[in-house]
Amino acid sequence: MTEDNVLIVGLGLIGGSYAEALTKAGFQVGAIDRSMESIEYALDKGIITEGTVRLDKDFVSKYRLIVFCLYPNTFVEWIREHQDLIAPGTLITDVSGVKVPVVYEVQRMLRPDLEFIGAHPMAGRERSGVGNSDCSVFKGANYLVTPTAANTPSAIERCKELGRRMGFGKISELSPEEHDEMIGFLSQLTHCVAVSLMTCRETSEMAKYSGDSFRDLTRIAAINETMWSELFLLNRDVLIRQIDLFVGGMEKLKTAIADGDVETLKSVMKESSLKRKLFEK
Amino acid sequence: MTEDNVLIVGLGLIGGSYAEALTKAGFQVGAIDRSMESIEYALDKGIITEGTVRLDKDFVSKYRLIVFCLYPNTFVEWIREHQDLIAPGTLITDVSGVKVPVVYEVQRMLRPDLEFIGAHPMAGRERSGVGNSDCSVFKGANYLVTPTAANTPSAIERCKELGRRMGFGKISELSPEEHDEMIGFLSQLTHCVAVSLMTCRETSEMAKYSGDSFRDLTRIAAINETMWSELFLLNRDVLIRQIDLFVGGMEKLKTAIADGDVETLKSVMKESSLKRKLFEK
Numbered sequence: 001m002t003e004d005n006v007l008i009v010g011l012g013l014i015g016g017s018y019a020e021a022l023t024k025a026g027f028q029v030g031a032i033d034r035s036m037e038s039i040e041y042a043l044d045k046g047i048i049t050e051g052t053v054r055l056d057k058d059f060v061s062k063y064r065l066i067v068f069c070l071y072p073n074t075f076v077e078w079i080r081e082h083q084d085l086i087a088p089g090t091l092i093t094d095v096s097g098v099k100v101p102v103v104y105e106v107q108r109m110l111r112p113d114l115e116f117i118g119a120h121p122m123a124g125r126e127r128s129g130v131g132n133s134d135c136s137v138f139k140g141a142n143y144l145v146t147p148t149a150a151n152t153p154s155a156i157e158r159c160k161e162l163g164r165r166m167g168f169g170k171i172s173e174l175s176p177e178e179h180d181e182m183i184g185f186l187s188q189l190t191h192c193v194a195v196s197l198m199t200c201r202e203t204s205e206m207a208k209y210s211g212d213s214f215r216d217l218t219r220i221a222a223i224n225e226t227m228w229s230e231l232f233l234l235n236r237d238v239l240i241r242q243i244d245l246f247v248g249g250m251e252k253l254k255t256a257i258a259d260g261d262v263e264t265l266k267s268v269m270k271e272s273s274l275k276r277k278l279f280e281k
Numbered sequence: 282m283t284e285d286n287v288l289i290v291g292l293g294l295i296g297g298s299y300a301e302a303l304t305k306a307g308f309q310v311g312a313i314d315r316s317m318e319s320i321e322y323a324l325d326k327g328i329i330t331e332g333t334v335r336l337d338k339d340f341v342s343k344y345r346l347i348v349f350c351l352y353p354n355t356f357v358e359w360i361r362e363h364q365d366l367i368a369p370g371t372l373i374t375d376v377s378g379v380k381v382p383v384v385y386e387v388q389r390m391l392r393p394d395l396e397f398i399g400a401h402p403m404a405g406r407e408r409s410g411v412g413n414s415d416c417s418v419f420k421g422a423n424y425l426v427t428p429t430a431a432n433t434p435s436a437i438e439r440c441k442e443l444g445r446r447m448g449f450g451k452i453s454e455l456s457p458e459e460h461d462e463m464i465g466f467l468s469q470l471t472h473c474v475a476v477s478l479m480t481c482r483e484t485s486e487m488a489k490y491s492g493d494s495f496r497d498l499t500r501i502a503a504i505n506e507t508m509w510s511e512l513f514l515l516n517r518d519v520l521i522r523q524i525d526l527f528v529g530g531m532e533k534l535k536t537a538i539a540d541g542d543v544e545t546l547k548s549v550m551k552e553s554s555l556k557r558k559l560f561e562k
């Protein structure tokens with residue numbers, strides 16, 4: 001065991017990409033996954049040095065840094081049931097796309113000799129599984145650290161350092177509440193919009209005429225239904241508020257169109273053009 | 282005057298791109314625009330051989346093929362006021378993004394010795410003006426011809442041939458009604474969605490965390506407010522119906538989220554993933 005050993009729990013798309021990035025950064029990376037096939041794939045690819053499908057205290061307790069790359073509810077359950085396997089003094093982090101319901105719950109029940117700090121790598125792909133993992137998706141992407149009053153400055157710094165060494169473009173710190181509000185709007189609402197565009201009417205006849213606009217707006221409509229249902233429900237109140245704001249915007253446009261109210265239409269579009277500039281890369 | 286002379290009326294982004302594509306295809310291209318600067322730019326660039334800012338019968342009547350690259354209402358007004366300038370037997374086409382209110386109105390009032398056939402090049406850019414024109418945007422794009430009972434087979438064929446020679450990827454024929462229904466959904470609704478996403482709440486603090494999803498969904502939120510207000514209002518009833526369908530989809534998702542109804546969420550997302558496959562390039 002050295003300072004630079006990391007255990008990845010959950011070798012999916014993100015777990016595999018973390019393993020690759022951390023190995024490249026000089027860490028020795030171990031992994032636990034339910035699938036022996038995933039472990040073997042990662043060993044073959046050289047992105048982990050050891051792996052197991054068993055929950056074994058000798059194995060887990062070798063590590064002082066553990067990254068949980070599981071779906072949020074599975075992660076919380078893992079901690080509830082198996083935290084006795086973890087060595088005292090270990091720092092735990094995660095990759096969950098929602099923070100408020102995960103971070104406070106884990107911190108509340110965690111043994112006092114362990115520390116958990118939430119993190120969210122804002123990167124992904126339309127495909128899942130370790131076989132599609134690729135740490136180049138982290139390049140230029142945002143790595144968000146969401147500390148609470150329960151976190152130590154050294155843990156916050158170690159967590160940020162992890163993001164830096166994996167090659168993320170930007171490391172930011174924000175509260176779990178700020179995180180979930182932002183992600184509810186930028187990510188969850190946009191997925192709802194794409195899904196609704198894709199399913200709200202018969203479109204098979206239209207596919208052949210589609211230009212880039214519709215394609216861009218529905219790229220994320222090909223969606224992992226298990227993960228996103230879980231993320232939506234964990235951020236329920238925030239997401240419903242974003243949907244209401246957005247639908248209010250649609251209704252405002254609809255009223256202006258119905259009334260032939262060119263001035264309102266133009267003024268909303270001017271505001272839109274202006275605000276979009278802030279989001280240019 | 283030869284078979285391969287074309288007059289472009291309106292040298293903006295699309296007019297300029299048409300001029301470039303047609304010149305490359307071997308046509309001799311003339312142009313009329315309100316701005317002498319635009320004419321001079323196009324002459325300098327070699328994408329037209331002659332141009333004028335005046336409405337002159339000697340100039341206009343040299344051409345037996347005229348493409349109107351104006352906003353829809355401006356085009357209809359032009360025909361109403363100046364069709365006496367056009368030589369008998371001339372074929373007229375356009376580039377308007379809505380068809381029902383343009384095509385029938387122009388065909389109704391046009392002199393019986395002229396023929397108008399609607400067309401819509403589904404290509405564009407976020408910028409406007411002849412200075413941003415570039416006929417490479419037509420490559421792979423859809424060129425839609427919207428004939429009515431008033432059109433002759435030879436005019437339909439000539440119009441399609443124009444699209445082919447400009448390098449469009451796909452030439453299709455559909456009725457003005459089918460066109461407006463499709464464009465109301467694929468193009469106008471998506472622009473409403475992007476504008477509403479961009480304006481429905483305060484976002485300046487969020488810009489630094491934005492990933493590709495939000496950026497993709499709001500690329501078209503930088504929008505020409507004059508042109509799009511006109512297009513929305515000309516297709517008012519169709520567009521309002523698309524907004525209602527889409528908002529209905531958002532409300533369905535919202536209800537499922539509020540009720541914790543995982544089965545509905547998953548089933549809508551599965552449908553979404555499946556339907557999106559038809560739109561892959």
